[in-house]
Amino acid sequence: MKYIEKHPMIMIVVGILGISLSAIFVKYSTAPSAVTAAFRLCWTVLLMSPVVWGKKDVREELLHVNKKEFGLSALSGLFLAIHFVLWFESLQHTSVASSTSIVCTEVIWVALGFCLFLKGKLSKKAILAILITFAGSLIIAYADSSAGEVHLYGDFLALVAAVAVAVYTLIGRIVRKNVSTNVYTYVVYTSCAAVLLVTCLVQGYQLFDYGMSAVIVGLLLSIFSTILGHSIFSWCLKYFSPAFVSASKLCEPVVAAIMAGILFGEMPVLLQVAGGVMIIGGVYYYSRIEKAE
Numbered sequence: 334m335k336y337i338e339k340h341p342m343i344m345i346v347v348g349i350l351g352i353s354l355s356a357i358f359v360k361y362s363t364a365p366s367a368v369t370a371a372f373r374l375c376w377t378v379l380l381m382s383p384v385v386w387g388k389k390d391v392r393e394e395l396l397h398v399n400k401k402e403f404g405l406s407a408l409s410g411l412f413l414a415i416h417f418v419l420w421f422e423s424l425q426h427t428s429v430a431s432s433t434s435i436v437c438t439e440v441i442w443v444a445l446g447f448c449l450f451l452k453g454k455l456s457k458k459a460i461l462a463i464l465i466t467f468a469g470s471l472i473i474a475y476a477d478s479s480a481g482e483v484h485l486y487g488d489f490l491a492l493v494a495a496v497a498v499a500v501y502t503l504i505g506r507i508v509r510k511n512v513s514t515n516v517y518t519y520v521v522y523t524s525c526a527a528v529l530l531v532t533c534l535v536q537g538y539q540l541f542d543y544g545m546s547a548v549i550v551g552l553l554l555s556i557f558s559t560i561l562g563h564s565i566f567s568w569c570l571k572y573f574s575p576a577f578v579s580a581s582k583l584c585e586p587v588v589a590a591i592m593a594g595i596l597f598g599e600m601p602v603l604l605q606v607a608g609g610v611m612i613i614g615g616v617y618y619y620s621r622i623e624k625a626e
Contacts, residue, residue, distance in 0.1 A: 341572035344565050345581050351562030353588035356429045358554050359421045360597060364547035366421035367532045368540060370414065372551020374526035377559050378519070385519045395516045402508050406517055409504040410524025412497045417525070418532065420494035427487025429593035430601040431473050433586040434609040435491040440616050441466045442499035451503065462619035469611030476604035580620060583613045 337343055362369040385391050398406075423432045441463050447453035455463075470492065477484035501521075508517055533540060540547075569578050586609055593599040601609070 338572075341569060344569055345573070345578075348562055348565040348569065349581060349584045349588055351557045351560075351565065352582065352585050353433075353592060355554060355558035355562070356424055356433055356589045357592050357596065358550050358557070359424050360429065360593070362421075362547055362550040364543035364550075365533075365536070365538055366418050366425070367529055367536060368538050368543060368547055369421055369550055369554075370417035371526065371529035371533055371540065372548055373417070373554040373559070374414075374522055374529055376552045376555035378522050378526050380555060380560065381519055381522065385515060388515075391513070391515050394513060395519065398512060398516060398520070402512050403520060405504055405508045406512070406520035407524040409501050409508065410521040410526075411528050412501040412504070413521060414525045414528040414532070416494045416498040416501060417529070419490045419497060423487045423490035423494060425487070426490065427477060427484045428590075428599045428601065428605070429597070430586060430590035430599065430605055430609060431477055431484070431488055432491040433589045434473060434605075434612045435470055435488055436495045436498070437583065437586060437612055437616055438466050438470060438492070439495045439499050439502065440619060442496050443502050444619065446499055446503045447506075451506070456622065458622045459619060462615050462622060464615075465618065466612050466615030469608045469613075469615060472608030472611060473605055474608075476602055476608060580617055583617055586613065 359366075359369060364372075385395060420432065420436055423435075444453075444455060444459060444463065448455050470488075474485060474488050477488055505517065505521070566578050566582065569581075573581075590599070590601060590609070594601075
């Protein structure tokens, strides 16, 4: 552990690989998107439970969360569930490169939501960053249009998934003022898992009808993408600036696209690459502006 603390960049690389593997694991799943997402969140809640219920201070806080904050956290879980189902489904219809690049626009939707609903303000530079990002999304959509309506449908699902996770982030911004990270994430993930299980029930999916592969994919997503992905980035904030950590996450579409090219033969065309670069560039530019302001 001391070696890692002396060389924290190792954990940045592990985090990037963790979140980049998410799209790859989903592509390997033969189960419906809701089932894959349900297994991911059920495993996550199961793995988190000993930590949450085993610590007295966390357990006491969880048992005494007020109704408003609990309700908002549960609502946040609903939007996270929508995000997972739509994003996982998008990966069945479009390329990993297109889907992961479009989902990266989450930061921009958060900025717009903050401005419209939380009385925030956008500078001219921030608006320029948003326009660059949207232009990149349009270029990807145009490039995918030549591959047929199925790819465009996948791009659309990824875009809605980005909006859904932005709502989840905005709600978290409100709730996290009074609730700890452990309690907030546990309530959100539990709510998300419940929504996904109900979705599977309503749609008539039998969770264990898809073999052990769906269970294993869900476990891998939970371990690599949630624990060895997003949680590691939170740990890295102790050693790096928030701007650097946020910027490092933008490597996900690049790494995921390289993996998809090797494993699935998905080779992005020039316009897809150009659109992806514009999206990543726009999001990075916005993160720099936000830090400066």
